[in-house]
Amino acid sequence: MAQPDEAATRMHEPPLTGAVEDDFGDLYEHAPFGYLSTLTDGTIVRANATFLTMAGRTRADLVGRVRFPALLPVGDRIFYDTHFAPLLAMQGEVREIAVELRRPDGTRLPVLVNAVVKPAAEGRPAVIRLSAVAAADRRRYERELLRERQRAERSEAEARHLAQILQASFVPAALPAVPGLDVAGVYRPAGSGDEVGGDFYDLFETAHGWGMSLGDVCGKGARAAVVTSLARYTLRAAGIRDARPAEVLSLLNQALLRERTDRFLTAAYARIHHDGAGRPRLKLSLGGHPPPVRISREHPSGAVGRPGDLLGVFDDPKLRETEVELSPGDVLLFYTDGITEGRGADGVMFGEERLRRSLEAARGADAQGVAEHLVDEVVDFQSGLPIDDIAVLVLRVPD
Structure with missing residues (x-):
């Protein structure tokens, strides 16, 4: 039983109804990241609106019809089958795997994928829950960093070569x-x-x-x-x-x-x-x-x-x-x-x-x-x- 002073305090708290979002369905659909669920073979059984927008597809295009790896380019698909899926089966989760989503218009969207396995229970099959965060800006940044690193390495190699040539002239x-x-x-x-x-x-x-x-x-x-x-x-x-x-x-x-x-x-x-x-x-x-x-x-x-x-x-x-x-x-x-x-x-x-x-x-x-x-x-x-x-x-x- 609450003490009198606690009860008094609660009486004066501002009402929280409406201040906190309680429409979890809307939160799922329009979360700031793509969310989808697949069977253990990768077949998509659920996807939120954010993921559909990222993939450039409709729910009817994907749910029950497409395996998640089919949305990936060939290289990422091979990685999914040889690394992603086996790691998920052994560990029950994988974190921050960088792949690309192929869109119908031919463009690709870099994403970071996290996945966890929800074990089968009460007659329901095991489900893989995945989240996908758009990483286009990060990928551009990483590629620019890579280009700058390669440019620096080339410059360093050229400087070393010139130093060796110049030094050779001293003996x-x-x-x-x-x-x-x-x-x-x-x-x-x-x-x-x-x-x-x-x-x-x-x-x-x-x-x-x-x-x-x-x-x-x-x-x-x-x-x-x-x-x-x-x-x-x-x-x-x-x-x-x-x-x-x-x-x-x-x-x-x-x-x-x-x-x-x-x-x-x-x-x-x-x-x-x-x-x-x-x-x-x-x-x-x-x-x-x-x-x-x-x-x-x-x-x-x-x-x-x-x-x-x-x-x-x-x-x-x-x-x-x-x-x-x-x-x-x-x-x-x-x-x-x-x-x-x-x-x-x-x-x-x-x-x-x-x-x-x-x-x-x-x-x-x-x-x-x-x-x-x-x-x-x-x-x-x-x-x-x-x-x-x-x-x-x-x-x-x-x-």
């Missing part, structure tokens, strides 16, 4: 043969390789012997690529004209300053020549670049060369030269900082000690084998996705 297609030396170079882009990096190397013949360069421009992308191209070809032109490595780097520094670029770079340049006994020797200069590493039986192993200033920063950078002797079995590695600064999963860098151990482990291989062994180790150390570009140039004196 020789093949290194020339140098008497008395086995030489090899390897370049590995950062990440998936879809952005142009700033690493480069080169080896070319001059009137004074052979010129060799390797460098790393700050940053990535198109602006870094412009500076990388300028650096490589300036070094080649200057190396052909001048035999002094420090002067070659100085000319590159002047070119960078003239261009007023905001990118600096590091570079190593060496002139390879042979002494009176025909043994290879290098005169080396470093412009802010990591010194090359030598593995040798006759000479102390480790870094060689004297440090110099970054290029593209100072008007008069300090650049020094070092004479390097090479003996049979020696390996001399030039590399960019993508080697030593590669980070493993724990954040630890690959470092110079791992670099030396890798060279020692591969010293019996030819120059190509040494280069590939080192780069593979660095890439594996970073779980296959290096955070920076990697460039190496290996000189090896045959035994």
Whole structure:
């Protein structure tokens, strides 16, 4: 029994008769979605006015005469028979299945279909109750999203292809043969390789012997690529004209300053020549670049060369030269900082000690084998996705 205060409250409530729609027949017929019932074989036994409008048909066209799958195009009909109906039989319901309704005028209406099974009871057969929500706007949106995604994927693929072509111009297609030396170079882009990096190397013949360069421009992308191209070809032109490595780097520094670029770079340049006994020797200069590493039986192993200033920063950078002797079995590695600064999963860098151990482990291989062994180790150390570009140039004196 209601308490007096509850009774009083109810007496003052506004009458709900007429405020709430109670014509369930009208609600069924004109619901904001199509509603139909079928037998388990798909034969339509009931459909509301909304569904008839969506399908462009009359009740007499459908009820008792047509199976629901017959309203679908061939592909959706096959999907209904092979997936929709078996899932419905196993689970008793399916949700948000995207199909199309074929209309008599040849047009198609995308819809999302939900279905549940009402089990047989009291002598009545089992019935499948389905609802269909028009999804034309959603389908157009999804198709537009798909087109935009495909367009973006094509653009990305084109950008990656252009990056690969441009990057390939920063290293020789093949290194020339140098008497008395086995030489090899390897370049590995950062990440998936879809952005142009700033690493480069080169080896070319001059009137004074052979010129060799390797460098790393700050940053990535198109602006870094412009500076990388300028650096490589300036070094080649200057190396052909001048035999002094420090002067070659100085000319590159002047070119960078003239261009007023905001990118600096590091570079190593060496002139390879042979002494009176025909043994290879290098005169080396470093412009802010990591010194090359030598593995040798006759000479102390480790870094060689004297440090110099970054290029593209100072008007008069300090650049020094070092004479390097090479003996049979020696390996001399030039590399960019993508080697030593590669980070493993724990954040630890690959470092110079791992670099030396890798060279020692591969010293019996030819120059190509040494280069590939080192780069593979660095890439594996970073779980296959290096955070920076990697460039190496290996000189090896045959035994």
